[in-house]
């Protein structure tokens with residue numbers, strides 16, 4: 035069972051059940067319950083290696099850091115750290131989790147457009163390698179914290195490159211009207227301010243143009259801009275952020291990381307010795323994940339629509355609700371059967387918009403059967419909520435026929451544990 039939107043280890047066993055990492059998904063449902071996030075260790079490791087190999091082959095002075103907003107779970111970060119990647123952390127919570135996963139603090143890039151003074155102090159005390167400064171207000175807080183603690187900070191300045199990438203408006207970040215980064219016409223002033231500070235030193239520039247991008251031209255334009263800034267200010271680091279897209283549907287074309295690396299590094303090769311930093315999130319973990327659901331009610335409205343209602347929904351995967359994101363589902367039993375039904379997969383939440391897939395093609399599936407939604411490894415668990423006080427699902431990491439619990443299923447007791455009265 036091979037498909038570009040499934041984990042690389044996906045297969046089908048002698049019972050005609052879908053397997054990931056050598057584990058029968060029906061068996062995982064029995065053992066861990068549903069809904070269940072399943073992460074394939076092999077896909078995560080392969081993606082990490084591909085990034086490092088493809089970029090270093092073209093441009094040896096490259097560092098790859100995982101954007102942990104895509105999936106911030108100790109066990110997953112441990113796998114990624116063991117592949118030698120650093121981390122982009124964008125909050126105190128992500129910093130805490132990365133440190134818990136024994137990440138090398140020097141390989142941490144502390145992002146965020148409104149880091150609190152407490153978060154800045156935590157980052158300094160942990161010895162994070164780079165602060166990515168988003169604005170002048172933050173720079174002042176950083177200056178104050180370095181003097182208070184007597185600790186140095188090495189910074190990248192986040193610029194707003196004014197580049198529009200063709201992706202959903204909510205995940206575009208680099209266009210002129212953006213809450214992120216220093217506009218280019220204000221950069222000289224900010225750099226001057228940084229240079230005045232005793233314990234803060236400027237190492238380079240960062241930009242991030244958006245997410246789920248297939249077109250390499252905006253990345254090349256971004257690299258060119260950061261190269262020019264590097265030459266103008268005599269800095270030594272170029273951080274291009276993340277943003278490479280992944281195939282959500284089996285029919286999507288996979289943007290090869292190798293080609294991405296070739297085109298981006300072509301802009302820099304021979305023109306600079308600066309260190310290149312990449313911050314992929316989705317393209318490391320997205321395809322590694324599937325979410326397993328049990329189908330409950332099947333509601334057929336003749337001539338209108340057929341709904342399969344699952345035991346999860348917008349609280350474990352809010353991406354249809356937020357962005358109209360497209361997904362594809364596979365029945366666990368006979369995943370390769372012809373997809374001759376048009377069905378809508380709806381969730382269990384008190385909201386009409388609570389869908390996972392609208393009018394998708396699926397083989398016939400009955401109440402009580404299991405389905406696996408593909409490519410849910412990124413921005414699903416990390417954006418999950420407890421809407422309707424539904425506990426968040428468990429997550430397992432699968433590899434070589436073994437499944438290890440990475441996140442426990444929440445209990446009702448967990449749900450009320452912070453209710454103070």
Ligand code: LLP
Pocket residue numbers: 101103104122145205242244245246275276277278313314315316317353357412413
């Ligand atoms: N670096 C920075 C500074 C970022 O803001 C992001 C993502 C990344 C790296 C990683 O980007 P990636 O390689 O994952 O595209 N919730 C949205 C995606 C928001 C991305 C936010 N920033 C979604 O579910 O599509």
